[in-house]
Amino acid sequence: MSWWHAITFLGDSAFTVPGACVVALWLGMNGWWRQMLRWLFAFGAAMMVVVLSKLLYMGWNIAPPLLYNFTGVSGHTASASALYLSTAALLTQGRPPQARAIAVAGIGALVLAVALSRLMIKVHSTSEVVTGLLLGGCAAWWFCRGLSQVGPRLRGGLALAAAACFMLMGTSGQPAPTHALLQQIAMALSGHAQVYTRTIPL
Template sequence: MWNIVTFLGDSSITVPAALLIALWLCSNRCWSLALRWVICFGTAILFVSLSKIIFMGWQIAPALLNFTGVSGHAASATSVYLSLSLLVSHGAPRRRRLLVVGATSCLVLLIAASRLVVKVHSPSELVFGVALGIVTTLLFARGLATAGKLPRPLAGRPWMALLLALVMLAANGKPAPTQDLLMRIAMSLSGRSSVYGRLQPL
């Protein structure tokens, strides 16, 4: 079960889902909101990637923490799923909106916890990841709050749910090779024949 939960945060799902959100906004002529989303999510992914490359290439990390880079699963899942929950509940009664966002928050925390269970990330890496995702969502939410009432098709939950289901089917259960790609980039930039690994056990 935990492997299924943790896969929900894999970039093979979250990155296409993020692109679908941007396309969804563009299809409703929400150009500035779409641009804000792309910038916010793209910056978060860039931050995650740089934190991992810096550690793998030069072993630079915060002192006294078992830290090898920000958790990409936690950051991207928090960003995508929380932002999506804000979109699909936009304009809904406050109680329903809180229910949707609350349920999504539980899912995000479950995905983050799964990374501990499968022994891939340390607590500090997950805390940084979730925090980065929350900041990304808040920046996007600020734009959503000033966008006024969104076009009616944007509130069509079944249509978006179908697109997300197609993303998951397209992923075919295979994790994206992002870690291998970052390892190659780190070795290329640092000139090393291997990358630095975790010093403390999980």
């Protein structure tokens, strides 16, 4: 497995969806119930947009007319953007602005690496990756807008990191079969015997 495949796995739903649940539990354990619900809505809404965009193309060949070679928003890119940028903001809550900016910039570089990996391993087009970045970034931005500027710092950051490591080991590096599942759903909903697939080479 190449480095690009290792990097791209950091955006796989086998890792990011459980990661989003861990963040929600972390917020709940600290009594940040409103922020927990806000996070679940932000991440869930972003993932729903990803799923709908893919189903529309697979089942009915529907795609935004202005986006070139578009078969659906990149879920890896969107989920990585939403999860990692939001987590960086939470972990640096209450820190000096300069420290927060450095942390967010570092995580932003990781998110961009995940996005680039989708292009390098030739599973997504530029339009799909860019829309993934925008969608995930908007979800993180909306969630972070609801964070209190002044308040108690979140406890349990080490536990969060340990849970992330545990999840990464538990996946055994195997991606979730989400694409095959979406294909089955698209055929069931559309009534077609086959799904629409990409016609323009990457």
